[in-house]
Each structure stands twice: as C-alpha cells, then as structure tokens.
Amino acid sequence: MHWLVTVVALAAVIAAACLLGPGGESAPASAAAPAGAATQAPDALAARYPLRCGPGGGPDVVRQATSDLDRDGRPETVAVVRCRAGGGTPPSGVYLLAGPREYGEPPRVLATLVDPGERMTVTALAVTEGTVSATLVGYSAPSVPRCCPDRQRTVEWHWKDGKFVLHPRAVAGSV
Template identity: 60%
Template sequence: MQPPAGLPHTRTRPVHWLLTALALAAVLVGAVLLGPGDATAGDGPAAPFAVAPDPAAARYPLACGPVGTEVGDTAVADLDGDERPETVAVIHCRAGAGTPPDGVYVLTAGAGTGSPPRVAATLVDPARRMNVSRLRVSEGTVSATLLGYSARSVPRCCPDLRRPVEWRWRDGKFEPVTRPVTGRA
C-alpha cells in the first residue's frame, strides 16, 4: 500500500509563495516607515563613533628581523578622556619555539586617514625580559600581571616571579603604580 500523495493542506502552491512574499514586504515597509527617526542632539555623543586602532597595522619599536611581530592580548578603552578609543596591545617577536619577552604599547589613531596607528606610549619594554598576563583596562587604568625571572639561569619557559602593575593616565602621561612582587609565578 502506498502512502497518500499528500494532504491538501500540506501542498504548497504558487499562491502560497506569493502571499508569503507580500507579507514579508509589508513587514519590511512597516519597519522602514515606523522605525526610529533621525538622531537628534540628545540621542548620544556628538562626535561620530571612532574606531579603535588596529594593533596588527601598527609599527612597533621592536627589532624582530624577518620573523616580524605578533599580537598577544589587546584591550580597548578611552584612556585619556578625549572620546577616542586607544588600544593597549601586548606584542612580542614571533618565535617558532620558546617564550619571547613581551612589550605593552598604547596605540592611538594615525596622523591622517589611512595612516597606520602610532605607538603613543610604551608601558613595558621587551628589554626588561618580562611576559605579560591578565591585561585589563578599566576606568582609565591599565592593569596587568608581569611574569619575570629571578636570575638569568631561570629557563624562559618558566617565569618564577609575578608582579601586578597598573598604569594611570595623569597629567598627559601614564604613571606606573607598581606593587611588590607577590611571589613565585
């Protein structure tokens, strides 16, 4: 015995598709006509939305040779109160193996349209041979945990010191607020 060819109410006909298309068009027209109007002065910030600097497009003061740089962690916030976002980026030289030291840089928009972001501040210089974890930005303060080494004999894979640090924007520059070494990493 063969199953029935289909119940009459389950077969679609061209009229069904036409009605569906008309209903969808009516919803779209209604959304356009009844949607929110143009923004007024009281609806939000007066300045157009600024895009945060792209850390992959910036040039860093690192001598990495042909291997280039690699972006680790990033955070975006308006750190200096100018209503334009800055990007804080953890950067290091690419490495096939090992743990290269990190640098922490604050990026701002480039000088003109299409120009790459520029490094406005260096918070951690890679020459200090530190690694960075737990990067955060909150209320104009950049915080991170620096992982370091008690001696040159400590392998680069295994930092043995940990220090929480903060930088706050004051008087046109970032001021470090270091805390004591909290112990072994």
C-alpha cells in the first residue's frame, strides 16, 4: 500500500509540472529575450568574433569564464579565441561577451581585451567580479623560435567608470 501511495503522489506531481510548465509556443524572432535568458551567461561558442581566419581555420574558443563583471545582475562571458591551425599556436584574442539584444541573435562582443594582432598567446585566464586576469606569452623578436616564447606578462582589467581599465602587473624579476 505504501508503494502505491508513493507512485500516485509522484504521478500527480509530474502531471502538475507538465500542465503548469512552459507552453509549446515559440516566440517570434523579433521578440525581446525571455526574462530567464538575461540571467544566463552568453555562450562563447555562439558568438561571432572579429577574426580573419584563413580557409578552413575558423575561430576556436580555447578558454572561457563567466561572471557578473559590471555588477548589473547579468553575467558576462570572457572568451579566449584563436583561429584554428593545422600546426603551431596562433595568437589569441580575449573578448568580453554580453547577451544578445534580441531573442535568437548571437551574443555580442562588447570589448576586445587582447587583439590577436598583438601576437600574444593567452596561457591562463581568471575572472572574478569586476576583474579579468590573464597570463600572456609572446616573442621579443621575429628570430625567436615560435616554439619557445621568451616574454611573459600577467595583466588585469578592472571594471571602472563603465569600462575595463588595463593594469599590467609587475614582470617577474623587475624592480
């Protein structure tokens, strides 16, 4: 008898959830994003990045982290992106993403924190409320072998007055 009562109660809960759950209607493409979508972090894989990759070398998201960086109640995503390559390590870009303006659109790139044109590679990324930290490696000259970066720098961006401000950290061994 105990098991029968449990099964009936469980069936009632599932039936109520099905009846009260979201409807099967789809929102028109021009509708604003649903209220719940504002609390979801932007999907780094769905964004369109300002990269010019060669044939067959589209963007590749290698790292991502989310946080409410500007403290507005909506999470942002920071993505480390580079072009796909058959060999070697192409330079990285670091992009700040926000949710789409309209339902069905991809996330928006709000800021480029590291431009791939700077020819740096991101080896570490950390995101906390209001701060993005990254470790960048690069080359001091074209003659340095591309296997062995000889420059390393840790940088931080802090949210201040409505934008991110770069704060380079001291280079190890410097005075």
